[in-house]
Amino acid sequence: MKKNWTKYLYGTVIILVEGKHAERFLNYCLHNGIQLWDIKRKKDNELELNMFLEDALRIKTGLRKSGCTFKVLKKKGIPFLLKQIISRSGFVLGIGLFLVIVFLLSNMVWNIQITGAQPKTEHHLRKIIDELGIEKGKLLFMLPDVRSVQHLVTEKMDEVTWVGVTLEGTTFHFRVVEKELPEEVETLSPQNLVAKKEAVITKMYVEKGQPKVEVNQTVNEGDLLVSGYIGKDKNTKTVAAKGKVYGEVWYVTDTTVSLTSKYNTYTGERTTKHYVSLFGWRIPIWGFDSIEYKLYEPLIETKTFRFLKWELPVYYIQKDILEAEKVTRSYSEADAVSIAKEMAKEDLENKLDDDAEIKSGKILHHTLDNGKVNVSMHFTVIENIATEQPIVGGD
Template sequence: MKNRWITFFTGIISVRITGKGLERYINTLIKNGLLIWSVRRNGIQSLTFKMKLNDLSKLRELSRGSGIKIEFIKKEGLPFLFKRLLMNSGFLVGAISFLVIITILSNMIWGIQIKGAEPATEYKINKELDKMGVKVGKLQFFVDNVESIQRQLTNNIEEITWVGVELQGTTYHLQVVEKNEPEKPNYLSPQHLVAKKKAVIVDMFVEEGQAVVDIYDRVEPGQLLVSGVIGKEGQNVQVPAKGEIWGETWYKTSVEIPIKTTFQVYNGNEKRKHSLKLGNVKIPLWGFGKIEYKEFETETNEKQIKFLNWTLPISLVSDTHREKESETRIYSNEEAIDVAKKMARLDIKNNLPEDAKIIGENILHQAVDNDKVTVSIHFQIVENIAGGQPIIQGESE
């Protein structure tokens, strides 16, 4: 019989018949369209064969008054398998429930460990994590990824300089570096303080050493400001000169601003799609249809599913498609010059120490050419110009 495996889905019955005239009875069944196979003789008055479950009613009808005894000895195929599963459904449901519960527990957050933080900072971190939904008992699928948690903690808690976040199994490990760490004492060897750049001195505070310049003096790079050699002649002592020498310095910077600029912005429209990823195959779960946006950017967040200590090749994938639009910004000449000034100030501040101050500025040149505004600005800055220079052995003032 060809393609006999197809009958597995409809059901197969193994039948034993006993009585007289068995061959004639078999021929009667075949003539009436019953499909039978694997016919075997088990004795003078006994035969076995297999037939389709769908032909059972026809078999019973043809057996009436034939004097043949019919016995069903085996049942095979999907209908009987399904029936057996229903009869043992308690075990099946229990096994499936067990696997589901273990999988859920393997993907929950069971611990949060924070190292390197003071108690007050640790309390703030725990509070911030709670706002983000990172808490014991929460499923990892509904929590932001590690990079996002790290970024939010760094931005929202002023007391920390850096925080490393790592997920190991079901526990989040956080390594914290705080800003207000106690400063280690700085032991200096004997030194002078010299000028780091050309300047006019406007203020000075000498903590240790002998000042050799005064306010309003003009100094050149490398010029001695505070000597580390103190005492009377013949009784000189070398010390690490310390202090702050504030001088007025000068900087020149040029900034070029296009009058017309085209850039991409998000307009607030977004569409999310959720899918189950099996290996390299994605099965959509939620959010069907095409993305109708002309221009968009896609952010993908993938959560691996774990079972005990194993990471399964299964993951939940969330794709967020955000629509973008092209915006064109056109400055007037006055607006472009104003923006150029602000950018120049920002550029100067980024290249100066935090305690430096801008005390004056003067536009040297401004021009509009080829739809661009070019501005050159001269800045007056007050900054600490003192730098250490080791004293050579045997040197005296």
């Protein structure tokens, strides 16, 4: 006997067989491979029984030979369900169309909210959002993911410190933190300005306080540059010394560059595959070509489908397979030294203040060891060497 789920799949009927020789009908079914079950005698000349729909189409001969008739009492299974659906196709089509419309509306941008931005900044942000294709009525799975949007927006806006991007339902929220120059607060506590490192003074801009050094003078770390004491004798008072003292400072850096380096680079060829993930099962829907690249890197982007306010266990997955190749780059010793110089300068610039200036740089020495060039560089930098030092007990 077939299992219950196969009964539902193939369809079954409950029939009532009437006739004096109903048993002959049972024997006919038995000899011809017609499966019967749940056979019940209702009256002396009536039998109620279950059979598959496909077998019900083969019993006419058995009924004629046994002199019986039959009547269908009940129909069950997918074939009958499909027949009902077809007979009510307009209603089913309407429900299906309604669900599709609700699904699309649930995965569409309905609102874009921006908070924390001044009108000028908001106008600039909306212009960038439009360039990214984020607008009302656009399907969410056709847009970049939230992390990419946040990165692109922040990168294009110099006037902001941070832009937070979230997607809540069908609404994009942009939270902006603008750059603000802090108001200078007058320091009330008396202080001196002292040298924070050894240097030769090149120029000074003193707003408050008494200068204690001169241009071209060499100072050591901790030496007094600008005093917070002003006036003479009994008229002496303390103030918060303020200004900038620039000095010529020296740095020595060590950099290493390999003569031979290996790395992967993209060739520009790619294969894109599209999937729908349903309850964890990944079903391919486009891009069935096999991957023929010897070396490649996959980039996977996943987007969630929604229905009203709920996230569905259904995802759209785009998988880009980027062809890569191994590249070996070789440098001459002279090229490696030149690259090391640029690397050392860039590394030093990242450590200096914005108003610092690299005046010059020269190679102290370089060595070649195990396929690597080691370069020692000497840099001369002009930078502000003044730092604050509170005057203890100052009035």
